[in-house]
Amino acid sequence: MPITNSVSQAKFRVAIVGGGMGGLVLALCLKKYAPDVRFDIYEAAAELAELGAGISMSPRTWLMIKELGLVDELLPTTGTQAPTGNPLIFRKGDEDPAIDLFELPQLHTVQRSILQQVLTKHIGGDDAIHFSKRLTSYESETSPTAPITLHFKDGTTATCDLVIGSDGVRSAVRRTMFTDLANHAENQGQTDEAAQLREMVEPVYSGQLAHRGIAPSSALSAYAFAQTRSPQLLMGKNGDIIIYPIAGSKSVNVLAIRYIPGHGKVFDGPWVESMTQEAIAKLFEGWQPWALEAIMAVEKPFRWAMHTVPELPTYVTHRAALIGDAAHAMLPYQGAGAGQAFEDGFVLSLILSSPAVTLSNLPEALKVYDDLRRPFSQGVQRGSERNGESYHLRRAGSDWENLSEEDSRAGRYPREWLKDIAEDVQAQMRWTFEANIEDDRARVAERLAALSPA
Ligand SMILES: Cc1cc2nc3c(=O)[nH]c(=O)nc-3n(C[C@H](O)[C@H](O)[C@H](O)COP(=O)(O)OP(=O)(O)OC[C@H]3O[C@@H](n4cnc5c(N)ncnc54)[C@H](O)[C@@H]3O)c2cc1C
Known part of the structure; x- marks a missing residue:
């Protein structure tokens, strides 16, 4: 049976859409910390096949x-x-x-393929995932606790209580979420806001x-x-x-x-x-x-x-949430995209595992996830862009901006310019050495203590 954490007395059912790095880490965290939460992974591909490429992990990611x-x-x-x-x-x-x-x-x-194999093995093997299930959209619930319906490209449907979009930079969950928000704004006569929300659907x-x-x-x-x-x-x-x-x-x-x-x-x-x-x-x-x-x-x-994904005004609506590239696809200049997806999955699983979180207060609990993860991950998104400008010797306003490729290759520039680049990148990367998992746990616990009783 391709389902894990399928406890009969599950407090709610989570659909993880996308079995990439972020979705797999979330599943593993739920298995580890939230055994009373049932989850299903729906993956568009017919099998798990990561890119033929490597991935680098900072000390912060290695801690995860x-x-x-x-x-x-x-x-x-x-x-x-x-x-x-x-x-x-x-x-x-x-x-x-x-x-x-x-x-x-x-x-x-x-x-990447080795990391994927190790994650999959710990979740419970390939049969923990529903393959060839490409989500096209989900239907928002009609009542506060009614099931959410997922629609797949093959014409099938499934239901869940919480949908997590870990479906990457071209996320179908993000598309549904922001199209719904934009339609709602339009119905309220807020046409400018609706237009801004539609801008969040497509990657740039x-x-x-x-x-x-x-x-x-x-x-x-x-x-x-x-x-x-x-x-x-x-x-x-x-x-x-x-x-x-x-x-x-x-x-x-x-x-x-x-x-x-x-x-x-x-x-x-x-x-x-x-x-x-x-x-x-x-x-x-x-x-x-x-x-x-x-x-x-x-x-x-x-x-x-x-x-990249534009800076989103929210990662959550009611009983839907975005993690990883679906939420904050970034440039690779801090080697941080996957690490940030891991942190999303970790923090979200801590929230969902709390006895204080139930089906009825899920929307409020998801706001805690949004508050804790969105400002940080969007800061990383911005930092990655800035680092790219430094790596490519093209940061606006810097001495390098107008240097030609020929002059750079021929070494025709003052050597002291290099100091500015080196200092900027080192300052930018400092956060990748700073992490404390117990602090994350404490922050989650503090925020959940203020949650409405279930
Ligand atoms: C060139 C490059 C180098 C990078 N190097 C690093 C690095 O060194 N270190 C680092 O930490 N990060 C790096 N990153 C970033 C990292 O690869 C991503 O941040 C990470 O893979 C995001 O994981 P994810 O699970 O959110 O998305 P993805 O890995 O994209 O996974 C999404 C999954 O969802 C599935 N899917 C898509 N649509 C649907 C749908 N509609 N329904 C169901 N399933 C769907 C896909 O098939 C896929 O399996 C790099 C990125 C790039 C572009």
């Missing part, structure tokens, strides 16, 4: 991995298996020789193209292999390349991003497309030779048009 009891299984699959991770080395790399800038310690790097193109994939370490020269032993982030004018080891050093993850000046808000073309190694390397001519070698060794490179 510890809390979930996954370290023993994941650590042997990280880049170098070092218990404290590895330093991430930042350099200016669109010139040769590269210029060392600074390092940030304790980065763990894993292959960032003007940044991510070229990514995995290369076998065995395909690299001794010099390039040595360079990839610790994660490196190469900054340059209008682009960056991050390369790090994964899978116990057997492979390296390559992510090479190009910023396209003068872009519009809508990307014209497929969001994900395969590309040749040569075409990608050409975009980074003049960058560090070992990084170009790693690009040429990527087995199945693909290009990803990066989109």
